[in-house]
Amino acid sequence: MLEVRNLHARVEGKEILRGIDLIVKAGEVHAIMGPNGSGKSTLAQVLAGRDTYEVTDGEVLYKGEDLLEMAPELRAVEGVFLGFQYPVEIPGLNSLYFLRAAVNAARAHRGEEELDAVDFMALAKERMKAVEMGEDLLRRPVNAGFSGGEKKRAEIFQMTMLEPTLAILDETDSGLDIDALKVVSHGINLFRGPDRAIILVTHYQRLLNYVVPDVVHVIHNGRLVKSGGKELARELEDTGYSWVEDAAGKGTDDTMGQRTGYAADREGGA
Amino acid sequence: MAKTELDSELVGSEYKYGFVTDIEAEHVPPGLSEDVVRLISAKKDEPEWLLDWRLRAYRYWTKLEKSEAEPKWANVHYPPIDYQDIIYYSAPKSRKDGPKSLDEVDPELLATYDKLGVPLHEREALAGVAVDSVFDSVSVATTFKDKLAEMGIIFCSFSEAVREHPELVRQYLGSVVPYSDNFFASLNSAVFSDGSFCYVPKGVRCPMELSTYFRINAAQTGQFERTLIVADAGSYVSYLEGCTAPMRDENQLHAAVVELVALEDAQIKYSTVQNWYPGDKDGKGGIYNFVTKRGKCAGRNSKISWTQVETGSAITWKYPSCILQGDDSVGEFYSVAVTNNRQQADTGTKMLHVGRNTRSTIISKGISAGHGQNSYRGLVKVLKGADNARNYSQCDSLLMGSECGAHTFPYLEVKNNSAHIEHEASTSKIGEDQIFYCRQRGIKEEDAVSMIVNGFCREVFRELPMEFAVEAQRLLDVSLEGSVG
Amino acid sequence: MTEASAEQQGYLEDFEKLAARASRNGGAWVGDLRRRAMDRFRSLGFPTTRDEEWKYTSLEGLRRARLRTIDTVTGGARRHDPFDSGDWERYELMFPWTGEGKTGPGVREGRGRGSDAGNANVAEKGSNRVAAGARDGDVFIGRLADAVELRLPWVEAHLGRHADYDGHALRALNTAFVEDGAAVRLGRGVDLDRPVHMVFLADAGQESNRIVHPRTLVVVGAGSRLTLVEAYAGSGGAVGCTNAVTEIVLEDDAELDHYRLVREGGGTFHLGSVQVHQSRNSRYRSHSVITGGAMTRVELNALLDGEGADCLLQGLYVAGGSQHVDSRTAIEHAKPHGTSSELYKGVLNDRARAVFNGKIVVRKEAQKTDARQSNRNLMLSRDAEIDSKPQLEILADDVRCAHGTTIGQLEEDEMFYLRSRGLDAAVARKLLVHGFASEILDGVAIEPLRDGLTNRVLSELRA
Secondary structure, three states: OEEEEEEEEEEOOEEEEEEEEEEEOOOOEEEEEOOOOOOHHHHHHHHHOOOOOEEEEEEEEEOOEEHHHOOHHHHHHOOEEEEOOOOOOOOOOEHHHHHHHHHHHHHHHOOOOOOOHHHHHHHHHHHHHHOOOOHHHHHOEOOOOOOHHHHHHHHHHHHHHHOOOEEEEEOOOOOOOHHHHHHHHHHHHHHOOOOOEEEEEEOOOOHHHHOOOOEEEEEEOOEEEEEEOOHHHHHHHHHOOOOHHHHHOOOOOOOOOHHHHHHHHHHHHO | OOEEEOOOOOOOOOOOOOOEEEOOEEEOOOOOOHHHHHHHHHHOOOOHHHHHHHHHHHHHHHHHHHOOOOOOOOOOOOOOOOHHHOEOOEEEOOOOOOOOOHHHOOHHHHHHHHHHOOOOOOHHHHHOEEEEEEEOOEEEEEOOHHHHHHOOOEEEEHHHHHHHOHHHHHHHOOOOOOOOOOHHHHHHHHHOOOOEEEEEOOOOEOOOEEEEEEEOOOOOEOEOOEEEEEEOOOOEEEEEEEEEOOOOOOEEEEOOEEEEEEOOOOEEEEEEEEOOOOOOOOOOOEEEEEEEEEEEEOOOOOEEEEEEEEOOOOEEEEOOEEEEOOOOOEEEEEEEEEEOOOOEEEEEEEEEEOOOOOEEEEEEEEEEEOOOEEEEEEEEEEOOOOOOOEEEEEEEEEEEOOOOEEEEEEEEEEOOOOOEEEEEEEEEEOOHHHHHHHHHOOOOHHHHHHHHHHHHOHHHHOOOOHHHHHHHHHHHHHHHOOOOO | OOOOOHHHHHHHHHHHHHHHHOOOOOOHHHHHHHHHHHHHHHHHOOOOOOOHHHOOOOOHHHHHHOOEEOOOOOOOOOOOOOOOOOOOOEEEEEEEOOOOOOOOOOEEEEOOOOOOOOOOOOOHHHOOOOOOOOOOOOEEEEEHHHHHHOOOHHHHHHOOOOOOOOOOHHHHHHHHOOOOOEEEEEOOOOEOOOOEEEEEEOOOOOOOOEEEOOEEEEEEOOOOEEEEEEEEEOOOOOOEEEEEEEEEEEOOOOEEEEEEEEEEOOOEEEEEEEEEEEOOOOEEEEEEEEEEOOEEEEEEEEEEOOOOOEEEEEEEEEEOOOOEEEEEEEEEEOOOOOEEEEEEEEEEOOOOEEEEEEEEEEOOOOOOOEEEEEEEEEEOOOOOEEEEEEEEEEOOOOOEEEEEEEEEOOOHHHHHHHHHOOOOHHHHHHHHHHHHHHHHHOOOOOHHHHHHHHHHHHHHHOO
8 A cells, every 4th residue: 555665854954764665555554663853753744745844765655656746635635644743723713614624525536425514413423432522622623722632532533534545643642641542542443444554653652552553663763673563562662762773773874863862771771 | 778898807716896887877077176075965965064064074174185184104005196086976877866666776787786796686685684785976775675664773875864864864973983083084074975874763673684785886986985873772783884896907095984873782783894806916906995984882881893804905994993982881893804915904993991891802813915914003092981991902913925014003092090901912824734734634725725714714704694704704715815825 | 404493402502512522532433423413303303292103202391391411421429329239249330420520430340339349440541351261352341432532443333323313313312412321342252250230320419401311332242241230310300311322232142131220310301222233143131120200211122133133121110100101112023033022011100101112023034033022011000091002013924923911900819819818908919019020020130139129119119
């Protein structure tokens, strides 16, 4: 479904992604884990088409098409969904109205009829239950005044409404207490299916206790330095990220700010 | 015979209402003098007192014109206006004595209103709207008059009110905006040709929205209409006003005066969607909209609420205001002002707190795009005796593009220490992260911008009657079309 | 040239006297500057309330008073510090404008009140008293008259170049009479070891109807740091006027903490104007405290003319009786990535009247500007009046700007809360007013000065 080859991207002249290679097949759940600043959120944003990042090399094929050529809204209606780490507030814009516009944009793209307000509401009510979200939230402006947990639930709810084929969930677990985490995980698990793929971008392993991934990748300094099964996540949890630098190989010539921190960690721990 | 030209190249998304109606019109030659004032008054067969009042206004205006002329403090720029080059009276030539009913109205005129979307014919019954339409200088037809008359509500053209209800007109004309108020109000007082008049008697709640559509049609013509609304004790009325004008290369002057009077426990809600021709992309042509609107909450516990959506005009200069004279009276001002291309707007309100326990709310949303310059100018004044006055003002500006400007000039003058005044203002760019968020959900950039802008204006739009709110959103989209990219 | 009006006549005569006397001092450019400014003043005349900038403040009283200019800085006995600001290390510059003698002002290193320690005239004819670590010639702290006479190049480079008087009659008048005041300059990379404290005493005493035009020039070189206390004080009720202009230049990465304190005598008009020019990454922090005087108007304009410049303005005005106090600030962002933050607070008693006008201008090039402004006013009496006019003029699109204003009494629920804890109304009120003012006073980093100011303000408030 998704093939990322040698992807390089930078922001304000600073190279963040330095050659990402990744293949995600339909039905799979991939977890991309890494410390802060490793480039994992950048990867999510680049896949969704954020233009603050400049792609300098490499290619991305989505269902065999050149994803990087597509406008963000085209990627969205083609089935790429990004669950934002920090969902954006839009004052005054009603959530229901917004979501119906989004759902209908995708339907129109697929040549389906638009949902009227009544059918849409019926669908929304049903899907809301899965993430235990209150209806009142939908009556408010998009994300405005939502708590951190409410925003993340609303993202998952939007995902279930939009029914994408590739969902990229960026730090969906951050800022959630354990109950909310279970709810959100439940929503994601319901969404899993043989035709769909999910990329979970996360710093911590705890989400992966509830949404069990097929493949785990470790990202460091803009590269995937290690891949493995779900046990890799557990390993990371036990040992921290200090060892990834070794795995990244001595050839790395980077001087990213975070490195000293990890290096210091390693000296203390290893 | 009359024919309507519709220049399809120019109309369309740019300015939908830019057609010219080719109706035989009768007008006086350009220029302003005492004779012209007398002529206008004579054509309308006005009583002596009104002519006197016009002449006093005219003489005051000529004095002003010689000394300081137009107000200079507004943040707008335009070449000097030649007041001798304007036609001060223009009326569609019709059967003598004017139309008695819709059937008698020139069909071309009706077709024009059709294009404007004015629900003048049957549709208005469904919409529950009574419409008074002012075409250039005279009031064309007033619908629903009979039904309203049963309840004692007077809703008619200004000229008719002068004929039929002179005592009411005489009592209230100039009582809120005296002819000496400002340069443009003086000019209007001298030459106003028509407008709307409304009186709602004691205790009556007007069952439908009253509406006036204004249109400037003839070339070289200024429009100087005058609206007077009086809500007697315990009454309620909601009034809608819409404006359009054809596209012309020269600038046209619109200097209207609106006076509202709310007596004890009365409420007036006044909504405007202003879509005068804004000029072309390079600022050629367009309406100079120099308007004085003011309401007086004369009685205890009265309320006046202004809502305006200003998308049109080359230059907008207007400050719908409230004099909160009655104790416990309430003034509100909700405004969306858009400037795109070369448009300039200097608009806001004045809230004058005179009585005790008076309250006012100001919500202003300014949107600047293209080379547009948008200024909010507002005065909140609390006089010595206005105990426990409350004001909350919020003025937000949204910038779209690097060539436009947003300015905020609030004046807060407080002479009573029991007042509680709060003013907030902010200016920011339309959020790139907001646009991206919408696009990531599959919404096109244009639509995303429209949604975000409409969200920004929501607090104002929700004050509009439903049909108007839809119209306002659509106008906003049209006037901002292509301004982000 | 327009005919001078009657109220300008005295100024013209005084000007000609100055021009004759000072013609040979410091090069022709000073004379030219004075004359240009005088011409400007003649054509401008005093502003009236018809000028938008003077809408709420009338100079009728000043115009009618026909003041005469004290022709030079004279002074004798050292005055004690009028702000009771206590004991702290500083360089002190005293400018007593009195008619008592001919001793010029001097610079002392001292520890404040009553201390005679180190009574050396640091700037006597430019003998530069150099702070620890600074190279020779890097530091000048002294009289502007001396700096002009010594023909120091930085004086000509900056004096009159920033405080534009074109549309500003009072600045023009000050510039026409530019002769003396303070001059401070730090070269590159100087971190002065103690604050500079300049005191302008308009202590006319017996002499009424006098006007003085103190002029101050401060140049902080690249990467240098300075703390400046600029204090204006007077006593007695005689009618008079202090018409002060301060020009401040901050070069790249320079930092200045500026305390501008005003406590004039009961009959005095204080008209102050501060113009700050900020270069790249410079930081300007202003703390303005105004009490006393019949009418005080202080204008503070900062031009952020380099990328990444930062400007913080804090102000407190306290007025009672029939005092009139007018604070005006204008922050102009001319280059990208600038930040500014402003908080002005006012407390009014009796029949006092306050005016606040705060303007933020963001020019087209000044993208990524972040500017905030807030004005809060407390009206403690029925007869007080406030006119507040915050203003945003934004011509760049990628900015965040905001302002807010509040006008009101003490919050009833706050009062109630304190009273419910057993405090009587008078004590509760005192605590709340103190709290209101403290937000500004607490920003004064020189502790003895802060305590002195706090006491002064609280006594003015009778709280």
